[in-house]
Amino acid sequence: MRILESSLCSAFALALALAAHAEPSNYEIHARLDQGPGNVTVTGTGRVIFSQHPFYGPADSVVELKGGGGPTPFPNAALNDRGGPSALKLDSVLGLRAAADGVVWMLDNGMRGGMTPKLVGWDTVSDRLQRVIYLGSEAAPKDQFVNDFAVDLAHKRIFISDPAGGADAGIIVVDLETGAARRVLQGHPSVLPENVDLVIDGRPVEMKDAQGNRVRPHIGVNPITEDVRNEWVYFGPMHGHGLYRVKAADLADDQLPPAALAQRVERYADKPISDGISIDRDGNIYLGELAENAIGVITPDRKYKRLAQCPNLSWVDSLSFGPDGKLYAVVNRLHQSAVLNAGENASKPPYFLLKVDALAPGLAGR
Template sequence: MKKKLVLALALALPTLAGGSGFATDRTFDVAARLTQGPGNVTVTSGGRIIISQHQFYEPKASVVELRADGITSPFPNLEANDREHPRSLSLDSVLGLRSDNGVVWLLDNGMRSGVTPKLVAWDTTTNQLSRVIYLPPPIAPKDAFVNDFTIDGRHKKIFIADPAGGANAALIVVDIATGAARRVLEGHRSVVPENVDLAIDGRPIQVKGANGQLVTPHIGVNPITEDLENEWVYFGPMHGLSLYRVKAEDLTNESIDAPTLASRVERYSAKPICDGITIDKDNNIYLGNLAENAIGVIKSDRSYQQLAKSDQLSWVDSFSFGPDGRLYAVVNQLHRSAALNGGENVAKAPYFLVEVRALAAGLAGR
């Protein structure tokens, strides 16, 4: 499975344990030390911390819950289901996670086993499978790598970032009620990667291709979030120095043709190369500055501010607010994984869940 996944990445990307303590600069806390490399994180309105385990590290469980004692356990807990109301669920490669009104949405890209990508909704109140929405071609093409997403409760939509093979990167709009999906903005400048390379600690990110040659990946749209009023969707290519936005109303309007929708996308601000992002109630956008081992924020005046910098912040991937206004992020050393380090895995535990000093509170689960 590992060989198949790395090969898929090589073809796509070029085109395109518990414990806590204060960090030395006291701008973030290490909330938990993890023995398995995390992918994304979401925190429910009840304070449950759900973490996907990154497929690059071939975890046994695709998703886990971080318990209060610092131990992780597989999520969802299928054994706790009522035997009179069985619900089958198979998860392959979950990265994207978001929580909304007691429902945890899991985005399974299916890349480890080559299965159809899908959105899975798990109701944490009843501990049962709520629904599954499949994303077959051409919604998610063969080179799709559906990853981050955001939930729009006002328009009842989910917006997914798909970097795909780079040139065909796009956003996917999913109707929560019907499961119908559309692929939009494919190939637009706001989603395709720019010709910028990523190096961390003086070492370039490299993928081993099918022919054994090392190539430098350029990854398309990945970071995506939406303001708390469900007015603007913010997104951009991972390998890109610009953040863009478009109105959610335009993304959800099926009567708008592709050229018109493209014309309504605006460049919002500069940004560093980053992975996941989130936003607070004052429209400050938080991100990991990968090249600098740092966490930064694009403030509401569109200026950039560095919040924290530390060797501990080695590939800050995903963010989520909790119900108490706390902002969490996962740190996974992804550039040291075999997939992004020329086939050699040099990542070592511990990996981290960190708590960031946010400028303002946000929405739990986002």
């Protein structure tokens, strides 16, 4: 079956490459999963950890893929036990990142259990809880959907993307020393969704509103990453054709007036509708091209090109580098979930964890 899949996708990619005068793609299916994944991160020691997407109602919010076996709860079963009384329990984790100091940060939006959104840091070196940071209502409004983030140990900050309700999309800056969180760039064009629909395989992505009407969601800032030198933070709306950037030092500066910060944001490049992103040591920015079942890259000349295209690449949600230089990515077919398919669940396993040949190595966990 694996040989057949590879052959079919290679033929598909080759036909597309010949049509576009491009190189054929190169990726492999690293693992087949029974539960739809959310985001993935890989530690400096090679531990592969990923969230299980809340849209699929998983028993365990975060799991680790261990050699030879299936996913096991990360960091343990107790922290994933949503039936417990503790506010520390993991409820609805999407974004997670392994930092260079060995701490895996997990971003829990708390939406399934109606819990306060929080960041949970687990020290994989000492195997213990490192810290919990709660995001108050001033930083994360009622319609928050805190999703992805970048960890910046140089500036002692975490930068979180929050598409919220659309018009109130913004970025949350968390101070790792004090735990204070503040919301910036709310309503700025760089975080707002554009009026563009996502259409996959000829079918528009639709949700049902409270009255049961079909609506086409337009989601604000979602993809976010930071270069390996901790100089620039790159971000943009999911439903949008622009990728933006701002200096990490400016984003971290809580004394910089909002108007001044807004003026320092620049439009970096064109991009397709996309979910997660990652970046390598040479400044190549990788993303999933959702509408085309593809993975693409924005090169340092600010041009976008497609790296891989195949029916297997059906909603590439998140990307992260491992210490082996490979780019890991998850495929979860989220547009076929009941939430994004007007109430009808058409999504079936297996889902995929991929390893992609990148143009250059990246920083593990980023």
